[in-house]
Amino acid sequence: MNPLKRLGRRRASVLALLAAAALVTPGTANGAPGTPDDVKASTLGAQAAQSGRYFGTAVAAGRLGDGTYTGILDREFNSVTPENEMKWDATERSRGQFTFGPADQIANRAQARGQRLRGHTLVWHSQLPGWVSSIRDANTLRSVMNNHITTVMNRYKGRIHSWDVVNEAFADGGSGQLRSSVFRDVLGNGFIEQAFRTARSADPAAKLCYNDYNIENWSDAKTQGVYRMVRDFKARGVPIDCVGLQAHFGTGGPPASFQTTLSSFAALGVDVQITELDIAQASPTAYANTVRACMNVARCTGITVWGIRDSDSWRASENPLLFDRGGNKKSAYNAVLTTLGGTPAAARSTPAAPGGKPAAPRNAVNAAALPSRYSWSSSGPLISPKPDSTHNIAGIKDPTVVHYNGKYHVFASVASSSGYNLAYLNFSDWSQAGSATHHYLDRSAIGRGYRAAPQVFYYAPQRLWYLVYQTGNASYSTNPDISNPNGWSAPRHFYSSMPDIIKQNIGNGHWVDMWVICDSANCYLFSSDDNGHLYRSQTTVGQFPNGFTNTVIAAQDSKYALFEASNVYKVQGSNQYLLLVEAIGSDGRRYFRSWTTSSLAGSWTPLAASESNPFARANNVTFPSGSWTRDISHGEMIRAGYDQTLTIPSCRLQYVYQGMNPNAGGDYNLLPWRLGLLTQTNSTC
Ligand code: 9MR
Numbered sequence: 001m002n003p004l005k006r007l008g009r010r011r012a013s014v015l016a017l018l019a020a021a022a023l024v025t026p027g028t029a030n031g032a033p034g035t036p037d038d039v040k041a042s043t044l045g046a047q048a049a050q051s052g053r054y055f056g057t058a059v060a061a062g063r064l065g066d067g068t069y070t071g072i073l074d075r076e077f078n079s080v081t082p083e084n085e086m087k088w089d090a091t092e093r094s095r096g097q098f099t100f101g102p103a104d105q106i107a108n109r110a111q112a113r114g115q116r117l118r119g120h121t122l123v124w125h126s127q128l129p130g131w132v133s134s135i136r137d138a139n140t141l142r143s144v145m146n147n148h149i150t151t152v153m154n155r156y157k158g159r160i161h162s163w164d165v166v167n168e169a170f171a172d173g174g175s176g177q178l179r180s181s182v183f184r185d186v187l188g189n190g191f192i193e194q195a196f197r198t199a200r201s202a203d204p205a206a207k208l209c210y211n212d213y214n215i216e217n218w219s220d221a222k223t224q225g226v227y228r229m230v231r232d233f234k235a236r237g238v239p240i241d242c243v244g245l246q247a248h249f250g251t252g253g254p255p256a257s258f259q260t261t262l263s264s265f266a267a268l269g270v271d272v273q274i275t276e277l278d279i280a281q282a283s284p285t286a287y288a289n290t291v292r293a294c295m296n297v298a299r300c301t302g303i304t305v306w307g308i309r310d311s312d313s314w315r316a317s318e319n320p321l322l323f324d325r326g327g328n329k330k331s332a333y334n335a336v337l338t339t340l341g342g343t344p345a346a347a348r349s350t351p352a353a354p355g356g357k358p359a360a361p362r363n364a365v366n367a368a369a370l371p372s373r374y375s376w377s378s379s380g381p382l383i384s385p386k387p388d389s390t391h392n393i394a395g396i397k398d399p400t401v402v403h404y405n406g407k408y409h410v411f412a413s414v415a416s417s418s419g420y421n422l423a424y425l426n427f428s429d430w431s432q433a434g435s436a437t438h439h440y441l442d443r444s445a446i447g448r449g450y451r452a453a454p455q456v457f458y459y460a461p462q463r464l465w466y467l468v469y470q471t472g473n474a475s476y477s478t479n480p481d482i483s484n485p486n487g488w489s490a491p492r493h494f495y496s497s498m499p500d501i502i503k504q505n506i507g508n509g510h511w512v513d514m515w516v517i518c519d520s521a522n523c524y525l526f527s528s529d530d531n532g533h534l535y536r537s538q539t540t541v542g543q544f545p546n547g548f549t550n551t552v553i554a555a556q557d558s559k560y561a562l563f564e565a566s567n568v569y570k571v572q573g574s575n576q577y578l579l580l581v582e583a584i585g586s587d588g589r590r591y592f593r594s595w596t597t598s599s600l601a602g603s604w605t606p607l608a609a610s611e612s613n614p615f616a617r618a619n620n621v622t623f624p625s626g627s628w629t630r631d632i633s634h635g636e637m638i639r640a641g642y643d644q645t646l647t648i649p650s651c652r653l654q655y656v657y658q659g660m661n662p663n664a665g666g667d668y669n670l671l672p673w674r675l676g677l678l679t680q681t682n683s684t685c
Pocket residue numbers: 083084126127167213246276314
C-alpha cells in the first residue's frame with residue numbers, strides 16, 4: 001500500500017532491531033480452536049502439495065485410452081514421468097530421425113491438466129538403439145550424444161521440471177565405479193559431465209538429475225560412488241541439481257539408512273527425488289517408511305511411483321503398486337496418504353458448508369495450467385469501514401484472507417486522518433461479510449501506531465499463525481489462534497534496518513508491502529519501494545522468521561509499471577509460481593500485472609502483464625451490480641490452503657481487492673477505499 005501523504009510516519013517508525021529471539025513458540029495441541037490439525041487432503045498429489053512436494057507416477061502412452069487408468073491418474077497425481085516414451089529408442093531410432101508422437105501425447109495431456117512433467121531419460125546404456133551402441137569413434141559419439149540431448153530437451157523446453165540426464169551409469173557390486181557402456185568405453189568417465197553441460201545449455205530452466213537404482217543404502221559402494229561424483233560436480237561447478245533414487249525395493253522396503261542417504265545427498269546442495277518407487281508386495285509399512293524418509297528431508301522434493309495399478313507395473317507379478325488390478329486403493333495407498341499428512345477417504349468426513357451444502361474440496365488439485373489472459377466479474381463493495389468511538393475510519397484497504405475452519409478470516413489496513421492500523425473480521429460466506437464485526441488490532445499487543453498492509457498465513461513447522469505487515473520496517477506478530485483478535489504478539493522486525501540495496505534504489509519511494517512465501521527449503525520475503533523495484537530476501541524454513549539476508553532486486557521496471565502490492569503464490573498441481581504487482585496505468589488508475597516462474601529465487605516471465613492484457617484492470621472486469629470502482633488495487637487471492645506455501649488453485653480464481661468511488665479525491669488517508677471480490681470468468685476447468 002502506498003503511504004503517500006502519510007505525514008512522516010514511515011520515518012518515525014523505523015525502529016532499532018527488536019532482537020527477534022530464535023525461540024520457537026511451542027505449538028498448541030492439534031485441534032485447539034483456531035489451530036489447524038495437520039493439513040488434510042484426500043489425494044496423493046494434493047496432500048504432497050501441502051508440503052510443497054509433488055506426487056507422481058510413470059505413465060504409458062498406450063494406456064491413456066483406459067478410463068480407469070486416466071481416472072486415477074488425474075485424480076491422484078500431479079507429476080508424470082513417461083515410462084518409456086522419451087527414451088532414446090523411442091525418440092531417435094535412427095540417427096537424426098526424431099519421433100515424438102507418444103512422448104508428446106503424454107506431455108500435452110499432463111500440461112493441459114496442470115501436472116508437472118519429469119523427463120526420463122537422455123543418456124542410458126539400455127533401451128539404446130544399435131546404431132548408437134556400435135559407434136566406436138569418440139568425436140562421432142560425442143556429437144551424437146550432444147545432438148540427442150539438445151534435440152529432445154529443446155522439444156520440451158520450459159515444460160519439464162526435472163530431467164534424468166544420465167541414467168544408471170554406475171556399476172552394481174563393490175567397485176563404486178562406472179559400468180561399462182558405449183558412452184564410458186568410447187568417451188571415458190567424462191561423458192557424464194559432458195552430458196550435464198550440454199543439458200544445461202539446452203534447457204536452463206530444467207533441474208538436471210542423475211538417476212540410479214540401488215543407491216538407497218548409504219554404505220553401498222554404488223551409493224558412495226554416486227555421492228563422490230555429485231560432490232565433485234558441485235565442487236567444480238559442473239551443473240547438477242538433483243539426484244533421483246529409483247527406489248525399486250524388495251518386500252522389506254527401504255534400507256534403514258535411506259533417510260541418511262537422502263539427507264547426505266541433499267547436504268551437497270542438490271535436491272533429491274524418489275523417482276521410480278515400487279515395493280514387492282506393497283507392504284504399507286514399507287511404503288510409509290519410504291515416504292517418511294522423504295518428508296523428513298527438506299530437499300526431498302517429490303515422489304514418483306513407477307506405475308498406477310499392479311497390472312501396469314514392469315514387475316506385475318510382485319503386486320508392487322498402490323492400486324490393485326481393478327484400480328482399487330490398496331492398504332499401501334492409505335499408508336502413503338497418511339504419511340504425507342492426509343486422511344484416507346474412508347476415515348474422512350466431509351465438513352458441511354454453511355447452508356448444508358458439502359464444502360468445496362479446497363485442497364483438490366485443479367487441473368489446468370494458468371491461462372495467459374484473464375476476465376473477471378466483480379462484486380459490489382462487500383466490506384466497508386466500521387468506525388467506532390475511538391476509530392474514525394475512512395477507508396479499509398490491503399486485505400489478506402485465508403479460508404480456515406469453515407470461515408474466511410480477513411485482515412486489512414484501516415486508514416484515518418491519524419494514520420494506519422489493522423482490523424480483523426471473519427465470516428462464513430461472502431454474503432455475510434458486510435455484517436461481520438470489525439476488531440481493531442491496536443487493542444492487541446500489536447499496539448497503536450503505523451501498521452499496514454497485512455499478510456496472514458499459518459507457519460506449519462511452528463504451528464503458529466503469522467501476520468506480516470509494514471511499520472517502516474518489515475514486521476510480524478504471531479498468534480496460536482487466528483480467530484482470537486487479542487492473541488497477537490507485539491511487533492517484531494525481520495530486519496535490523498533497511499537493507500543497503502533498498503537504500504540505494506528506493507529514491508523518493510517508500511518501503512512497503514512485505515510478503516512471505518516458503519517452498520520446502522526456504523522462505524522468501526518480498527517487498528516493494530514505490531520506485532520500480534521488487535526486492536527479495538531469503539532464509540531457511542528452519543531459521544524463519546530470522547535470517548533474512550541476501551536481499552536482491554527480484555524484478556524491476558519503471559516506477560508506475562512496477563509500483564507496489566506484490567503477491568507471490570504457488571500454483572497448485574504445477575511447478576509454477578505466480579507474481580502479481582500493482583501498477584498505475586496511463587489513466588492514473590491502479591491495476592495488476594502478472595508473471596510466472598518455476599523457482600522462487602528465479603527470474604519472472606510475463607504472463608498477463610500489460611494494460612491491454614492485464615491480470616486484473618477495469619478493462620477486463622465486468623460489474624454486474626454496478627461499476628463502483630475503476631481501480632483494481634491492493635488485494636489478495638483466495639488460497640487453496642492456508643499455510644506458508646501460499647498455494648492457490650490454478651483455475652476459478654477469486655481475488656479480494658480494494659476499490660473506491662472514482663470521483664473521490666483529497667487527502668490520501670481519507671480516500672473511501674472498500675473491499676470487493678473478483679471471480680474469474682474465463683476458467684476452463
Ligand atoms: O518400466 C519400464 C519398462 O516398461 C521397460 O520395459 C523397461 C525397459 O528397460 O524400463 C522400465 O523402466 C525402467 C526405467 O526406465 C529405469 N529404471 C528401471 C526401470 C525398470 O526397469
